[in-house]
Amino acid sequence: MKTDKLTGRMILLGLLFTFCWASSCEQIRPDRHKWYKGNLHTHSYWSDGDEFPEIIMDWYKESGYHFVALSDHNIFAEGEKWVTIRDDSIYQNGFQNYLDEYGEDWVNYREEDGKIQVKLKTFAEYAPLFEQRERFLMLPAEEISDGYDGKPLHLNVTNLEKLIMPQGGESIVEVLQNNINAVLEQRRETGKPMMVHINHPNFRWAITLEDMVRLKGERFFEVYNGHPQVNNLGDKERGSLGTEEMWDFINIAYLEKGQPLLFGLATDDSHNYHRKGSQFSNAGRGWVMVRADSLEAGALIEALEAGDFYATTGVELDEIRYENNTLTINAIQKEGVEYIFEFIGCRTGDKETQVLKEVKGVSADYQLEKDILFVRCKITSSEAQDNPVENMTSQLAWTQPVRPRQ
Structure with missing residues (x-):
């Protein structure tokens, strides 16, 4: 068992x-500068996911992830919560698999009016089953799910100390800023390493470029989210930017205002664990690779805040080096797979980015001149992504923007 x-x-x-x-x-x-694979956005039966946390964590650990933030909506896995198993045979079989895997001594369930109800295990109960030094870490997390004028405004908190309820506000920017401030304040009060990021800005076209530019204290957003309804690619007909285009314009504006660069994450935002396909929010679509000196919350967040990571939907890199104003990137070679490296940046005085250099191969580098505001690299693989959304069929990776150093 x-x-x-x-x-x-x-x-x-x-x-x-x-x-x-x-x-x-x-x-x-632990070896210093080791790459750790992680997902910072996922859901379970504690909110609107359709699987037990233990089954989800077992999948991530067995799939080679090193850390996961299970971030349910406006709730943390503590206290008592019962879930009613849906009548659909998929979910009934899922419950039976859960019972078979973990046994009667672990699974607390009852039957009322012909319905099976299961008491969910808390974070404190299930996390010790999976956590393993330098192998797997669970980060306490929450998706703060707020809104304004019918628009969903969601932010993820990673490594939180206590639940943060939606803060509200009188505009989209005010709602987002109030929630960002609440996270930063909890971090200051507790001294605990903690991070907040903006989720899927194009979900129901809720957050615009103009909204993002007006924020302060935000260091991360999702340049890629694996949910099928978040519109990563934008919509030209409605004049809505894709998240990657938005990312660059935000950073141009941030630098003009003297704010730190915004970094881009890739996440699953997984909800569906029993049905697989482009119409479902499945696990394994997007993640971050973080280079840190240990698999600990503080080390991971420190590396993320330093931009020492990349976001990916499948492309694997074995080196990202920025020395002497030269950005060097090496991909892990796979037989028969080709890579295209696009160095995307903005020159001083320009109002938008452009592809400054394109290289085909396994590695590439770019020398930043003094007139460069920032440069990042997008790597496209000839290998198809398994189970893609939005017709984003190729495996991709995004490095974080860097600036010239004196």
């Missing part, structure tokens, strides 16, 4: 730790 397997694994890890402590073994110390 799953519980037996997990218990055995935890005992083995305990024995290994005891041995290494006794012998002062240096080899268990």
